[in-house]
Amino acid sequence: QQQVKQSPQSLIVQKGGIPIINCAYENTAFDYFPWYQQFPGKGPALLIAIRPDVSEKKEGRFTISFNKSAKQFSLHIMDSQPGDSATYFCAASMGSSNTGKLIFGQGTTLQVKP
Amino acid sequence: NAGVTQTPKFRILKIGQSMTLQCTQDMNHNYMYWYRQDPGMGLKLIYYSVGAGITDKGEVPNGYNVSRSTTEDFPLRLELAAPSQTSVYFCASRDSNTGELFFGEGSRLTVL
Numbered sequence: 001q002q003q004v005k006q007s008p009q010s011l012i013v014q015k016g017g018i019p020i021i022n023c024a025y026e027n028t029a030f031d032y033f034p035w036y037q038q039f040p041g042k043g044p045a046l047l048i049a050i051r052p053d054v055s056e057k058k059e060g061r062f063t064i065s066f067n068k069s070a071k072q073f074s075l076h077i078m079d080s081q082p083g084d085s086a087t088y089f090c091a092a093s094m095g096s097s098n099t100g101k102l103i104f105g106q107g108t109t110l111q112v113k114p
Numbered sequence: 115n116a117g118v119t120q121t122p123k124f125r126i127l128k129i130g131q132s133m134t135l136q137c138t139q140d141m142n143h144n145y146m147y148w149y150r151q152d153p154g155m156g157l158k159l160i161y162y163s164v165g166a167g168i169t170d171k172g173e174v175p176n177g178y179n180v181s182r183s184t185t186e187d188f189p190l191r192l193e194l195a196a197p198s199q200t201s202v203y204f205c206a207s208r209d210s211n212t213g214e215l216f217f218g219e220g221s222r223l224t225v226l
Binding site: 002006009032034036041042043044045046049089093099100101102103104105106107 | 118145147149154155156157158159162164170172173204206208210213214215217218219220
């Protein structure tokens with residue numbers, strides 16, 4: 001129940017393509033869903049996050065789509081660029097808890113070809 | 115503003131040795147976490163702390179210990195290192211207003 005399942009494990013797209021990364025969760029108590037971006041040799045950094053009271057959130061070229069009934073959420077990267085090549089992690093937590101623990105998905109390695 | 119600083123960046127240990135991974139943050143965050151990252155496995159929570167003097171186990175605590183004597187520091191202790199502890203370790207602190215985690219750059223540990 002505490003798992004977050006992420007797919008695909010890896011993804012290759014051409015520049016300008018729209019990679020989509022999907023995540024699914026079981027615990028309906030989760031109420032905070034961030035995406036983290038990690039470049040080689042660096043720690044993950046927050047990219048964008050959503051709470052379940054909205055179905056979509058956009059920040060620049062990055063969009064989260066959230067389907068509460070299906071317990072799924074996804075990251076779309078519009079007009080992808082070679083600089084977007086990185087590992088992406090979805091995560092979930094119970095914001096109302098007093099620990100702030102994030103449960104991470106397995107990660108998706110994205111390569112954007114020039 | 116340094117954020118979260120981890121040392122060392124790289125370390126090779128022999129089986130049975132012990133060591134401490136250091137983590138310091140300068141953002142006055144109460145919440146701090148230790149994760150390990152293994153290929154294809156994502157990030158797994160080892161231990162966390164909600165404030166000075168308070169720590170608790172995460173998903174994979176076996177073989178590790180932590181302490182939190184100050185708000186700034188959250189060291190991770192490995193006792194009797196085993197090959198299964200070969201991993202990249204990340205320390206993070208959390209902004210309790212936004213929920214955002216700030217990660218260090220990681221410590222790559224190899225146990226031979």
